[in-house]
Amino acid sequence: MIPTPHIELKDKDLIAKTVIMPGDPLRAKYIAETFLKDVVQINGVRNMFGYTGKFNGKKVTVMGSGMGMPSIGIYSYELFKFYDVEAIIRVGSAGAYTDKLKLYDVVLAKDAWSESSYAKTMGVTGRKTLPATKSLNNRLLKSAAKVGVTLHTETIHSSDVFYRVNPDEFKDIYEKHNAVCVEMESFALFTNAKALGKKAACLLTISDSLVTHEATTAQERQEAFKEMMLVALNSI
Ligand SMILES: O=P(O)(O)O[C@H]1O[C@H](CO)[C@@H](O)[C@H]1O
Numbered sequence: 001m002i003p004t005p006h007i008e009l010k011d012k013d014l015i016a017k018t019v020i021m022p023g024d025p026l027r028a029k030y031i032a033e034t035f036l037k038d039v040v041q042i043n044g045v046r047n048m049f050g051y052t053g054k055f056n057g058k059k060v061t062v063m064g065s066g067m068g069m070p071s072i073g074i075y076s077y078e079l080f081k082f083y084d085v086e087a088i089i090r091v092g093s094a095g096a097y098t099d100k101l102k103l104y105d106v107v108l109a110k111d112a113w114s115e116s117s118y119a120k121t122m123g124v125t126g127r128k129t130l131p132a133t134k135s136l137n138n139r140l141l142k143s144a145a146k147v148g149v150t151l152h153t154e155t156i157h158s159s160d161v162f163y164r165v166n167p168d169e170f171k172d173i174y175e176k177h178n179a180v181c182v183e184m185e186s187f188a189l190f191t192n193a194k195a196l197g198k199k200a201a202c203l204l205t206i207s208d209s210l211v212t213h214e215a216t217t218a219q220e221r222q223e224a225f226k227e228m229m230l231v232a233l234n235s236i
């Protein structure tokens with residue numbers, strides 16, 4: 001069934017087996033322009049830009065997911081199911097729930113805890129915690145060691161809500177679920193991987209802290225996450 005409703009490409013060979021997926025489509029463009037050679041654009045529907053190119057001679061696709069679980073749910077499902085993608089590595093920003101994490105620290109999600117009903121709705125599990133794919137995480141850990149980046153391998157919180165009525169709720173989530181930071185997509189990504197027998201992982205750079213209230217600018221978020229991107233690219 002290609003093209004799909006949200007990806008316009010007719011030739012699935014133009015999409016690599018591994019897709020690196022930031023939330024922001026402009027970050028996808030930046031990664032393609034900065035790190036890849038022989039780049040072709042593979043999607044522009046709804047401005048959800050995707051590109052395929054070569055990194056160190058290896059084919060890789062980078063494509064935006066949009067924000068939140070419904071959005072990454074659509075794109076990751078179409079890539080896994082209809083474009084024969086085997087692995088998706090999300091590269092995102094996250095808010096720290098503990099002062100042990102500093103701005104620009106890089107977290108590798110061991111698993112994602114969520115209040116979301118996404119996994120239940122998909123018939124995958126009623127559990128609220130889903131793991132990343134271990135073999136893919138091991139590849140990312142090896143890559144990080146090679147490029148000299150420290151990864152904090154931890155449980156993360158995948159939230160349906162960015163603006164909470166009670167901004168202090170994060171303290172409870174940190175204590176009860178050991179989730180060290182918050183983002184908004186991994187739980188759906190891990191669900192789709194499990195549903196379709198594929199691989200998924202998530203690297204996050206700390207962009208702000210709910211504890212200290214420090215924050216990065218939008219421009220910094222778009223461009224300054226090079227360490228995480230190099231870990232993802234060198235794992236391929
Ligand atoms: O930087 P990205 O990948 O978009 O990730 C985080 O940033 C967005 C919120 O600002 C959410 O998508 C959250 O998961």
Ligand SMILES: O=c1cc[nH]c(=O)[nH]1
Pocket residue numbers: 093094095096162182183184207208
């Ligand atoms: O989802 C997110 C991402 C970054 N910072 C937050 O507070 N939440």
